[in-house]
Amino acid sequence: MNWLTASPRRLRILLPLGIVLLAVGTMLVGVGHPDRIFFDEVYYVNDARDFLEFGVEQGFVVHPPLGKLLIASGIHVFGDDPFGWRVVGAVLGVASVWLVWLIARRLGLRLAAAALAGIALALDGVFVAQARTSMLDIHLGFFVLLGTWALVMDLTRVRRADDAVLAADERSRTRVQAPPGSWAAEQEAAAAVAAGEPTDLGPVPSATPRGELQLPRVSRWWLLLAGAAFGAAIAVKWSGALAMLAAGLVWLGMELARRRRVTGRFTRHLPRALGLGVIALAVVPAVVYALSWTPWFVAFDDTYEASSHCAPNGDELDCDGVVGRGRALVDYHERMIGFHLDLEAEHAYRAAAWNWPIQRRPVVFYYETCSQDRLDRVEKTNDDGEVEVPEPCRVAPGQAAEIFDLGNVATWWLLLAGLPILGLLLRRRDPAAWVVAVFYAVQFLPWLVVARPVFNFYTVPLVPFVVLGLALAVDRISSRDAWLSAMAAGAVAAGAVLLGSYGLELLDVGITEVGRWYAVGVGALVGGALSPQLPGVATGPDLDRPRRRWPTLSVVALVVAVGLFFLPLWTGVSAPSWFIKSHWWLSTWI
Template identity: 30%
Template sequence: MLAAPEVTLRRLAPFDPRGNLASWYATGFVVLVAAVVRFTGLSRPEGKLFDETYYAKDGWGLLTKGVEWNYTDNVPAYVVHPPLGKWLIALGEWAFGYYDDGGNQRAVGHLVNAAPEFGWRFPVAVAGTVSVLLMVRIARRLFGSTVLGCAAGLLLALDGFHLVLSRIALLDMFLLLFVLATFGALLVDRDARRRAWLETITAGTAAPAGVPWWRLFAAVLFGCAVATKWSALFFLPVFLLLVLWWDAGARRSVGVDRPWRATLRQESGWLVICGVVIVAVYLASWSGWLLTDDGYFRHYRAANGQSELPIIGALQNLWHYHHEAFNFHSTLQTKHPSQSWPWQWLLLGKPVTIHLAYPGAPWGQAPVSEIILLGTPLLWWSFLPALVATTWLGIARRDWRAGAILLISAAGLLPWFYYAVDAHRVMFSFYTAPALPFFVLAVVYVLGAMIGPPGEEHGDRRLIGSVAAAAYVVLVILCFAYFYQLFVGEFLPYADWAKRMWLGNRWNP
């Protein structure tokens, strides 16, 4: 029987995630704010914006052909991202309708005959709204505070970068959602495992057993992330490390000898199963390509005089497709006016211009309609100080929450430095999207440290800290409101537009 001193029981006791009705009312309010700013005027501007010209068409091809399709030349389309995000866009096109650039390929929605732009943007807006919901509940569980959970959700909901990615049919919002959801599932798995250990040592029995359902669900979600964009793989080592770290910590708390070795011995089987689940989900996303004969490279081996066995031949062709796509990603150096480097991203050094129009007069005289992929400046310029403060506080407090936030933030940002320095690959600021929620969590972690722990002895400090934290959130909201027209493409007089170009030529299109 394992000893169970009071300190061990406290360490293992997880935060009660259920909350009271008030916490759900507060969550609902934040999600409502997120939904309103994401769905209002979603079909404007008209037409396909930025890379919607690829993904909206790819979604329609998947819906009608089972694979991405080039309708102009009536041939399979060569694409370099997995299909899942485009399948999700296709669902919106099925529900609300679609048209191509020439108006030749038209379809009314099965549910509502809406503006076609609404169709391909609707799934992305849903993903953005759901990510805010997850953010509130994950931050609440992480910090043990409904106030901090709602603050995290509100900061994410009113970030311009997140808002723009929630209103155009790119893949990055889906990637953000699945990475964040994977972390949330692993967080619940951590609590469930610690609860199981608590029940075990309380009852005086052996180590807990059973199926780690939340861990398996996290594997499903991570498979969805990889099936959206391969860059999700940057997060895999960190998620694996977190699972092992948290499990070893639980074993250490109950007095297990050599907790890391015990964790590797007892959990490796489940981790292998999780790997199988990830691969299975990823392959399932390619089902349209695998189960039809029309996909690009679908019969590559047969077309080049090689044997093509059933099933195995299809997988070999898929491997060749992946090899070609990897070469494309690794060597992409075509210049683009909105490209930027990773060291510019958190400083908002070069945002992406998604849309720009100034009809009726020359530039400098006409009103300007622009959608700029710009984070709310006050929030984004807080990220680097918050990450530094989180590092210091995490070390000083030996706080696992700070470690998790920092590791995932690094996984979403640092690998791109390699591609920038070694390969000089062309890249864009939206590559950092899946790390965004964790940058926000770093800010909220620091706000929580400012507020301090509860208790009468901390009354004055908590009052001052609460006022300072609330003032910061209000200032971020006001900053978001000031730039709002640039996030949704509303027309501004040129002079008002120019006033918002705070970094001059770096933000000018």
């Protein structure tokens, strides 16, 4: 049996199970190492401790509370140690791999391509490093994925209901054409009885005219669940609002398309649908976000706002009662917004968003060696004149340990090479390609114009759509001719844009490096989208031939090989210094 094109029961069970076990190995095993706080854990672990002691964070914080509450739950259950700090994030990372598998299958990817998506996420350094670090971004990524899965569940259920209506209408039309009492009419009636449709062997009523079909009634509680998940994402970090916006755009586009497909008109009963969308993807997230601040209201007397601005005798804010506390919360949000808008700081690992698709500047979370002075614990005097004794070495002399959030470059760079293929899929109106593209673009493009410092680990919510995009490119293109034609056309277009940009410079038209390379990416997408217009290119039914096996196997093998090579630097494993340095392929990775 061809494992790439068939879906036997054993593979539907064993493949996701194996992928989840892989994720457990990369994200959960040994999550208590390093055995101390490192990088930004210093903020979030202490905030979680405040929740356990006071019921609310002490001091001014700049992110909503849900992520820190989840960290606190791990500390409460497993203890105030490195494992307790990180275990919830690690478990959510493993669950995210499972969700990617489910989403890939719901989007119509075959088993092998869905497995590629899950494996690529389980072996991606951005996701692995974050899952093993007590920070907020892995919680954000999980809730974004949960919301995406619920949204896709809703869309597929609606699609199936629409298909049933259209199929019934088609059967009705076929039956109308058969003369009453004829053998054909009897066969149609028998088929209707077998399908559970009320009928008799007499004359069949006329079919519903095209364009007058009614949209089927479908329960939309999956859409409400999606809204709740996106609200939880915002309650971890405000950037979750980008995913909520992407979900709204995907949902609206699909609703317009289904109305045109079933009823013949985009606007049929559209106000009712818009009302549902506002409730599910705006009101529900707002309610979930507000509920996440419940501890803040309950333990208000211990909050930063109460201690700083609600002191008796000359309050800056009137903080008595629910209304007063609500005003205090609004003021607190204004201060949080001001912090994010005004933040400006130089940081060695600052990476503008244009660096993200090429993984140019990862963040080093942790790096440790053992110098001779540290081994001998030689005392030193700091700038304040205080004598300090170095901590004991955690690694042996000649060894090093590092954790950096470098994505699996096999996945990220292959996606760039596959942009022409995705352009071809978008041009063919592949719904799965549009879902992935919208979620990626809406969560990425706004960061290009953000002035505040941003970092590579901000890509955690993007990583699932990177792996899904790569899996789609592998799964949807069936013939080698289509692969080569789309990639060749994209390469030609990208090269033309690049050469043209240098030509414009000769005319004193200033083009930045960032602008040039993003123009190249757009050229690759456009070239791939236009490739079906080239003579001899396989399109239409030719693209539905059985998929070739070698593209999927090759990509899986490359992703696994590169992932296992970099895994020690995503998990902080102590190794010889030369081995650690052998992973520094680019100078910007140091």
